[in-house]
Amino acid sequence: MTSRLLPWVLLAAAGGLHAQPVAPANKPSAPTTFRIGPAEAYDVSRLPDDAYGQAVRYGKELTDRTFAYIGPEVKNPKMRYAGNNLACASCHEASGTKKFAIPWVGAHATFPQYRGREDGISTLEERVNGCMERSMSGKALPFDSKEMKAFVTYMHFLSKDVPVGAKVEGQGLPPFKAPNRRADTVAGGQTYQAKCSACHGVNGAGIRAGAPGSATGYTFPPLWGKDTFNHGAGMNRLLTASAFIKANMPLGTTHDQPQLSDDEAYDVAAFVLSHARPLKAHTERDFPARWNKPVDAAFPPYVDGASADQHRYGPYPPLQEKMKQLKDSLMKTSAK
Numbered sequence: 001m002t003s004r005l006l007p008w009v010l011l012a013a014a015g016g017l018h019a020q021p022v023a024p025a026n027k028p029s030a031p032t033t034f035r036i037g038p039a040e041a042y043d044v045s046r047l048p049d050d051a052y053g054q055a056v057r058y059g060k061e062l063t064d065r066t067f068a069y070i071g072p073e074v075k076n077p078k079m080r081y082a083g084n085n086l087a088c089a090s091c092h093e094a095s096g097t098k099k100f101a102i103p104w105v106g107a108h109a110t111f112p113q114y115r116g117r118e119d120g121i122s123t124l125e126e127r128v129n130g131c132m133e134r135s136m137s138g139k140a141l142p143f144d145s146k147e148m149k150a151f152v153t154y155m156h157f158l159s160k161d162v163p164v165g166a167k168v169e170g171q172g173l174p175p176f177k178a179p180n181r182r183a184d185t186v187a188g189g190q191t192y193q194a195k196c197s198a199c200h201g202v203n204g205a206g207i208r209a210g211a212p213g214s215a216t217g218y219t220f221p222p223l224w225g226k227d228t229f230n231h232g233a234g235m236n237r238l239l240t241a242s243a244f245i246k247a248n249m250p251l252g253t254t255h256d257q258p259q260l261s262d263d264e265a266y267d268v269a270a271f272v273l274s275h276a277r278p279l280k281a282h283t284e285r286d287f288p289a290r291w292n293k294p295v296d297a298a299f300p301p302y303v304d305g306a307s308a309d310q311h312r313y314g315p316y317p318p319l320q321e322k323m324k325q326l327k328d329s330l331m332k333t334s335a336k
């Protein structure tokens with residue numbers, strides 16, 4: 001201990017520390033862009049079998065086979081936190097490592113962050129529970145549960161080497177430019193039957209991996225009906241779903257080689273979202289600062305006076321313009 005400290009003590013005593021060309025901690029620098037590594041970079045099997053390695057491995061397992069540990073069909077009723085048999089990896093593809101499929105690489109460097117849905121700072125644990133209550137249509141995991149710790153530890157492992165505040169290339173979803181028209185669910189239905197139904201089913205119910213009740217999840221996940229994300233989920237927003245589908249579907253698609261045009265992605269997403277799905281209670285409490293509410297969050301209240309139909313199916317550019325004006329005037333009033 002002393003021998004490691006000694007040179008520093010001597011250096012400081014000699015005034016040497018001041019001579020070091022260190023960047024002052026409070027000086028803002030341009031955020032670095034971090035590139036997501038190849039799959040081998042996230043190989044959890046090479047981690048030692050210690051507490052950290054075990055938590056990371058369980059976190060990845062929970063991500064890929066959520067339904068087998070905290071799904072609605074698991075034996076222990078107390079462990080039924082998720083309300084559907086999806087996996088986190090149904091959307092966070094490749095166990096949270098695929099570019100533009102909402103990867104978790106760097107999540108530790110970008111959380112805590114301000115979130116409009118809550119109009120406040122959200123920690124990574126709270127963000128996980130956002131998906132538990134909406135994408136997984138279930139309930140929040142206790143912060144001190146083995147499962148929450150495993151998710152967060154796995155995300156920590158995926159975030160190694162990403163500096164705090166860095167921009168991660170391929171974070172979230174790619175920007176999606178919405179066609180300036182109402183989405184066409186009839187055209188979307190045709191695209192769906194031609195390019196999606198072989199996997200997700202003509203009725204959107206997906207294809208189960210085993211018998212109902214067996215907690216084995218899906219080979220191809222359901223897109224609507226009882227066993228999928230609820231109406232308060234991010235994926236239930238038309239612009240979010242269009243961006244996800246264009247960059248990632250049909251299965252195997254990457255954002256730089258999309259197989260659908262903007263128009264096709266927009267219409268097929270609208271067709272998918274036009275069907276019934278589980279309802280989330282109290283969505284009116286979302287986005288308490290109303291000018292933060294995304295135009296495609298299709299649940300009331302609507303502060304811009306536009307119809308529910310327009311929030312659900314567009315056209316969005318006029319709504320985005322309206323929200324911008326509204327925000328400016330609301331900000332002005334609150335500044336007085």
Ligand code: HEC
Pocket residue numbers: 066086087088089090091092102103104107110124127128131132135136151171172229233234235240
């Ligand atoms: C039905 C699709 C879907 C499923 C299933 C899903 N998520 Fe998400 N998740 C999303 C979407 C969409 C976003 C981002 C969009 C938004 O913020 O509204 C997101 C964002 C996140 C983020 C923030 C990522 C970032 O970079 O900001 C975390 C963390 C997260 N999800 C964790 C989970 C966990 C853990 C599970 C499983 C228990 C899960 N999600 C299941 C769709 C899903």
Ligand code: HEC
Pocket residue numbers: 086089090091093094191192195196197198199200219220221222223228229235241244245249250251260268269272
């Ligand atoms: C070859 C099979 C296949 C085809 C075709 C396909 N998907 Fe998927 N889809 C999947 C799989 C598998 C997943 C889960 C993610 C994974 O495993 O990478 C998925 C995930 C999804 C999700 C997110 C998870 C969920 O349950 O909501 C959406 C939305 C989606 N697909 C929409 C579509 C649409 C729309 C099309 C047609 C344009 C399509 N998919 C075509 C296999 C397919």
